[in-house]
Amino acid sequence: MTATAAPFRAKRVLPGFTLSLGTTLLYLVLIVLIPIAALILKGAEIGPAAFWAIVSSERAVAAFRITLTAAAIATAFNAAYGLLMAWVLVRHDFPGKRILDALMDVPFALPTAVAGLSLTALFSANGWFGQVLHPAGIPVVYTIWGIALAMAFTSIPFVVRTVQPVLEDLDPSLEQAAETLGATPWQVFTRVVFPAILPAWLAGCTTAFARSLGEFGAIVFIAGNLPFETEIAALLAYIRLEEYDYNGAAAIALVLLGFALVLLIVSNILQSWAARHREATR
Amino acid sequence: MSAPDMIAPGSAATGHGRPARTMGARALIGLAVILTLLIVVAPLVYIFARAFSEGWQVYASNILDPAMLHAIWLTSLVAVIVVPLNIAFGIAAAWAVAKHRFPGRGVLVTMIEIPFSISPIIAGICYLLLYGRQGLLGPWLGEVDLQVMFALPGIVLVTMFVTAPFVAREVLPLMQAQGTAQEEAAVTLGASGWQVFRRVTLPNIRFALLYGAVLCTARAVGEFGGVSVVSGNIRGQTNTLPLHVELLFNDLNAVGAFAAASTLTVIALVALILKAVLEGRRG
Incomplete structure (x- = not known):
């Protein structure tokens, strides 16, 4: 250990610091950081002009637009559904509640390819839901709605699991006070409950959106993957790889990486706001 | 994320x-x-x-198909390699971060979380750009005749990337909450580092550790996007179970695809049940 680290070492009682930190750093560097660096280096190698030409090409712009639109639809659904589920699971008792709660983790445990396969078959013309929706003129499969559906399914847990603990911490006496003062249930929710859970809810929505932008496995089954119509950005990057157009794949991947990192920062800011908010309203 | x-x-x-x-x-x-x-x-x-739409016999013959069995074997092999490595990494990271103070701890925690916010398909592209034939290490790998891409090592590496945070994230907050007093007492009484870990720390974190391992296994078994990029989808060689689902689906063998999917679903459901049990114990 170097001299600069000595002051830290002096206070250290527990053994294994060098070994555990060394293992951690080695793993992170080899498995996570060097591969990401390879992508960034590739991006630098392409050069700004060629990079811009790739990501502003008509097909790439269409893919980004489709990805963002579908992710926005999926997030809007989960913003409402996740809030409903969190509310019902925390604030009400009813038979089967534990099962309903456990079901919220299914989209994390179920492989995305399996989810994609099942949703595609369910909503195709002869599936359980498709039989009803197709004659009604609502084709889900091979449309942007199918993409949004797959994204929504795979990102279900984010909003529920972020809002749930905050709602649990919220003192019910605040709501009771509001009720006593004559507030309607809707007023209690919008004036008392919602402001308290807002930061956590927004953080959950941000992570759900980020997850939707990166989703691939579930979507390739349901999307039909038609350029300009149902081709998402991650798939376009994949197609470029299969064409041995590594520059094209790297440029699109870098844009997605940029989105992911920005959303990670936003989500971290929201979560720390949520944590402070939670302390304050406790 | x-x-x-x-x-x-x-x-x-x-x-x-x-x-x-x-x-x-x-x-x-x-x-x-x-x-x-x-x-x-x-x-x-x-x-x-x-x-099961065409009966038990068709289901059984779908599962016992050699390509399916190979996919099941390959997926199990990947999990058997990745999960122990991930447990070792998770424990090391949690021990370093939770039991010691050093500059850059916050940065380290963020770095552990990075794979969560990166789409697996991007992870796959990263690996291809590093180890692929045209990749940074491609010429060198060609010289020493080491096949990483489109082979088992590539699948294992990208799965390690995707699952990196799973165990660490479960164990770290718990170790942090438990503090260092018990371990320090053990050291004072003359216990060696390994003894402290085995007798004091491990019993305290065992359920969280198991829980992280369950989540890691479920994720490792189900990984699709990243593996899809690095495996090359070589039938009977680099086809993992999730990739086999897609392959059968594209072959228009829907019942076969669902049979493959059913095995993965059983694993997912077992993981969820274990999660519920472990959460009860942990609380």
Whole structure:
């Protein structure tokens, strides 16, 4: 250990610091950081002009637009559904509640390819839901709605699991006070409950959106993957790889990486706001 | 995605819920149940309905198909390699971060979380750009005749990337909350580092560790996007179970695809049940 680290070492009682930190750093560097660096280096190698030409090409712009639109639809659904589920699971008792709660983790445990396969078959013309929706003129499969559906399914847990603990911490006496003062249930929710859970809810929505932008496995089954119509950005990057157009794949991947990192920062800011908010309203 | 949300323990036991009395409350619960049945339960049930739609015998012959068995074997092999490595990494990271103070701890925690916010398909592209024939290490790998891409090492590496945070994220907060007093007492009494870990720390974190390992296994077994990029989808060689689902689907063998999917679904359901059991113990 170097001299600069000595002051830290002096206070250290527990053994294994060098070994555990060394293992951690080695793993992170080899498995996570060097591969990401390879992508960034590739991006630098392409050069700004060629990079811009790739990501502003008509097909790439269409893919980004489709990805963002579908992710926005999926997030809007989960913003409402996740809030409903969190509310019902925390604030009400009813038979089967534990099962309903456990079901919220299914989209994390179920492989995305399996989810994609099942949703595609369910909503195709002869599936359980498709039989009803197709004659009604609502084709889900091979449309942007199918993409949004797959994204929504795979990102279900984010909003529920972020809002749930905050709602649990919220003192019910605040709501009771509001009720006593004559507030309607809707007023209690919008004036008392919602402001308290807002930061956590927004953080959950941000992570759900980020997850939707990166989703691939579930979507390739349901999307039909038609350029300009149902081709998402991650798939376009994949197609470029299969064409041995590594520059094209790297440029699109870098844009997605940029989105992911920005959303990670936003989500971290929201979560720390949520944590402070939670302390304050406790 | 620094998502403590993903692992937030279920609230069923702790919520100060009240019995539903009003009409409004009943309507909300009804809506929640119906939506969940349609969105979450129906896809689950449908997997088994379709897998067995042509009877047990067709199901059995689908599962016993050599390509399917190979995919199951390969997926198990990847999990058997990745999960122990991930456990070792998770424990090391948690020990370093939770039991010691050093500059850059926050940065290290963020770095551990990075794979969560990166799409697996991007992870796959990163690996291809590093180890592929045209990649940074490609010429060198060609010289020493080491095949990483389109082979087992590539699949293992990208799965390690994707699952990196799973164990660390479960164990770290617990170790942090438990502090260092017990370990320090053990050291004072003359215990060696290994003894401290085995006799003091490990019993304290065992359920969280097991829980992280379960989540890691489920994720490792189900990884699709990243593996899809690095495996090359070579039938009977680099086809993992999730890739086999896609391959059968593209072959228009829907029942076969659902049979493959059903095995993965069983693993997912077992993981969820273990999660519920471990959460009960952990609390």
